[in-house]
Amino acid sequence: MPGDAVAAIEQAMVAMRRSWSRRSLQRRAAAAGSAGTAGAAAFQVLDAIESGGPLTVNGVAHALGIDQPRASRLVARAVEAGLVRRGADPDDGRRSILALTPRGARVLGEGHRARRAAVEAALAGWPDEDRETFARLLRAYVSGWERAVRGPA
Secondary structure, X not given: OHHHHHHHHHHHHHHHHHHHXXXXXXXXXXXXXXXXXXXXXXXXXXXXXXXXXXXXXXXXHHHHOOOHHHHHHHHHHHHHOOOXXXXXXXXXXXXXXXXXXXXXXXXXXXXXXXXXXXXXXXXXXXXXXXXXXXXXXXXXXXXXXXXXXXXXX
């Protein structure tokens, strides 16, 4: 039944959210990436900057779904750890644009490798065709999810 599939997907997504919210994978990725004392929270900042392009602290807050003061603290820790640098916004001198430092980019790359290794382990034994189908369907699901939570424009 379609309702059973929806319930199964919802339960699976809750299990994944719980796993991610425990930040075990982020901690592993941060450790693999030598994020140092900034840790998993800094890794989230690096991810946000990488996927969101040039961001401000407010952009990081929005990307992470947190308030601006918390984002400001996380960004400050990432800057102190040498993972992120602040630069002047060419359009508004009062704002700072955040960018990855070379070390931040290296840490992020190492973290991606650690996360991909975890995905690879979860897919162990899957035929290539199933992996490709799952990737296609998951991308479509995430796109639909983003539209659904944004609501009508």
